[in-house]
Amino acid sequence: MKNSEIASIFDRMADILEFKGELIFKINAYRKASRVLLEGAEDIEILAAQNRLGELPGIGKAIQEKILEYLREKRIAKYEELLATVPRELFELLSIPNYGPKTAALAYRELGIETLQDLKAAIDKGSLRDLPGMGDRKVEKIRQGIELRESASERISIGIALPIVEEVISYLRATGGDRILQIAPAGSVRRFRETVHDIDVLVETAVSAEIIRLFTEMPQVTRILAAGETKGSVLLDDRFQVDLRAVSPGSFGAALQYFTGSKEHNVRLRELARKKGLKINEYGVFAGEDKVAGEDEEALYAYLGMAWIAPELREDRGEIEAAVAQHLPNLVHLNELLGDLHIHSNQSDGHLTLEDMAAAVRARGYRYMAFCDHSQSAFYANGLSSDRLQHSKETIARLNEKWDDFVVLAGAEVEILADGRLDYSDEILKELDFVVASIHSGFKSDPTGRTIAAMQNPYIDLIGHPTGRLISRRKGLEIDLDKVIESAVLTGTALEVNSSWDRLDLQELHIKNAIEAGAKICINTDAHDSSQLDQMQFGVATARRGWATAKDVINTLSLERLKKWQKRNR
């Protein structure tokens, strides 16, 4: 799909226009167009061929022409023209905190700063300091910005961010005592985005300055980025940026709504409020001078005539319209999952015995689980030969005699081999209770065709981590998910939402597409140790971000109904 290519050009055009001091609304138009292209499920080439570009919100005449130009000529003349008039490393420069478009333009005009190297040299020489409106402190901020960009530029995975936010909250609760009336995560952490840029916490207190001070004095703080009356921003361990906002009693709901975002969701919400003659800010909903809502989120949304929207949905992807129409999906909840269908033991590369791991899963309150250890070709993971698989099955059969409230399914995570075959014969597969098929090698050799071939095997119930991406390390397969989803629907094979916070694969937008197409998903931990069973919350949150309800998720089924589902699709 060309969507992301064009989206990134529009984003860069917005950056350039901002650098050149264009009207902010024009800039925002390009940014919005970029987002619509990136998040729209539909292939821009297909839309263009059907003459339907104008149906996309925020895509007007001028932008349509640029899209068509790109599809025709693989370039956009206007973009290239603009590019020639700005610093060579403009986009890198603009990514430096505290070095925005205005400053970059001034430094380019007066000092000819085109690159990061130029900028560093101008700081060292003192020439940046001599520019109008500059002072020692501003230059120091920019210097720190460069440092920050070079050390802490990576986005933080939700699995790292959540424990940090919990630590900050418990620290503030402990030190702030009853001065803290309410405290909660906000921002992208509360929305459970797969990665976050910084970590937001919101506190309700009558003594905000005191709480901000406690916050900036936390032992893990290595740098204070800002500290005012109601807002503090720090760097923890030189890596994680945490922002604390403090609000006075009565405004917590409005502030929580506001600081949870997303920005796009909030913009839409405020537009909607304006049309009703209301104003929303972080202190409440106002009709003229009168505050009409603000203490809690539910009341705020209700006052705007809409249902409360789960934070995971707040991305302006249709949730506002759905909330107004009272048609929000009833999102799947962690406690609706009755089983975890992708678990490893020390028979392959897990850490616990079958018995200990099964006991740990049962202790989480599940009704069933499936051991899906690796298959024979997965040497790196101590994959099971057919003899060892048979041995595992016998152990599992004995385990099942122990419990009458919990069933252990004997399964496998069978390799989809590089040549497209599966790593166990059909004779072996058909004797298993649940089979996941996954790609762990041969990433380049036709992953789409191999995945589809695996789905056509009647004994494959689930495709494990379909794209193979690792959030912090690997981009993932070049796989045509539209085709995979289509085949999943045809063959009745489920697609995994792998809860491991480094995978979260399928991703939220793929989940939404899959569900809309009628495919089923299965949320699993892929746990190799008992502690990893906790990661289910990330998979559930990701599924919720993909608008999944319980009926879309096969492991919300009772075991009996799960077996019926399998039988129908085998």
Add this chain to the structure above:
DNA sequence: GCCGTTTTCGGCCCGACTGTTTTCAGTCG
């Protein structure tokens, strides 16, 4: 540059913090 049960022209979300300022611009979220 986009968009319209207030509008085809005139709007376009809102506020905190910082630093360099005699009243505000730039940056950020």
